[in-house]
Amino acid sequence: MNETPLFEIHKKMNAKFVNFNGWIMPVWFKDLKQEHLHVRSSVGIFDVSHMGEIEIEGADAENFVNFTFTNKISDLKKGQARYGFFCNNEGGVIDDVIIYKLNDLRFFVCVNAGNVENVFNWLNSNSDAYEVAIKNLTSFYGQLAIQGPRAVEEVAKLFPNSQIQSIKKYTISTLNELDVEFKSKLNHSCPNEDNFLIARTGYTGEDGFELFVPNEVLNEIYLKIIGGIVNIEPCGLGSRDTLRLEKGFPLHGNELSEKLNPIVANLERFIDFSKADFIGKVSLEVLSKNSDFTLIGFKMTDKGIPRAGYKIFSNNNEIGYVTSGTFSPSLNEGIGLGIIKKDFSEIEDIEVKIRNDKKKVKRVSYPFV
């Protein structure tokens, strides 16, 4: 089992832990709901060091990213980021990622924890015709997500010389103060010297930042942040999941997978079909015209909480299954996403089988909040 550098600190903070993709991670500290609501109304911090970081560098870096990534890349300026997919030839999603353009020759990719090896091997196996170096920097970088409506002002107060407010949404920059304070302490510098990165991105639907900083000094940086921001709540993966689900964000392994394509998940807007070519394009074009399944959002009408894997029915016909479900801390009711047969996509009243009983749910659009 992998643990992040913050494991011992989190143990002392009485975190509850959970195994997530081979990592032992805090699932909550005191109370999941409280952490969730605090991120919606104030500011919370998540250790997401289990996430992977891969860098693509070289003369052909942009061409290579353009060929492997579904979304447009050619219009990105230095520091800009874009969400999209690495798809296989069938259009299935190897991973959903954010790609940051560090400069014309370097792209930085944030990868889901369980997919790092897969993505790294897949990128390498497709890179023969390109002059690129693909580096797995996952063991070098830890990652902290600071999220919530107070995040920007508080991080700006903590790092007054870094012009935090000028870091626009979906861009990445360097955190000068951390560089000055911690660089000399590093035994192993990042191969590209980008040791302290800060991106205005996240997975909660709230404003905030993700910091990519060396694992070696993650403890000190974490303590500096939780000590320096008044009333910041340490949060676990439990609230990270409920926060993303309320916003209708997909989770790889649930709404997306190598068997599930972005068309089914209603994420076609992150595919740029105007590009000359990219892996999976042909299949995705076919799917976009003719897909038998679609992702829907729903709320419970009857009592109960939907969970991933539960079956969805319409008039005794099994029409699909729940991909993610929870009890929404903001709404105080059961919410879910599910994949159903497209023929039934206009039907409002459907049922979810919870244990032995079918429970009424109603179709709603998402985000739920």
Added chain:
Amino acid sequence: MSEIIKDLKYSNDHEWIRLDGDHASIGITDHAQDSLGEIVFVELPKVGDVLEKSSIFGAVESTKSVSDLYTPVAGTVTEVNASVENEPELINSSPYREGWMIKISPTNVADIETLLSSEEYKNLIDG
């Protein structure tokens, strides 16, 4: 530290059972509620349901997860705690008292003796 009540009997599945005359009340332990986190939903059987030993009689759900409830000894449901259905958080705040879940009439009262003592249950969760 999780609270363990001395005079109760316990199951390996973290339920407690309290015999009171011909009836026995059942709930989940302090350790169980603490592991689950804030309980937001509970599903319980109906009065009159006949429960086999080790069968699933209901479920408790936190935001994060679902846990089945297992019948510690066979019996017939005589009462269901409507309060915890309406306020599942009672199971967190008072797992051994207000947070009780069902009462049963055990098929064989002596079965209760075969369950874990408070000492044995303590060893189970400390182990």
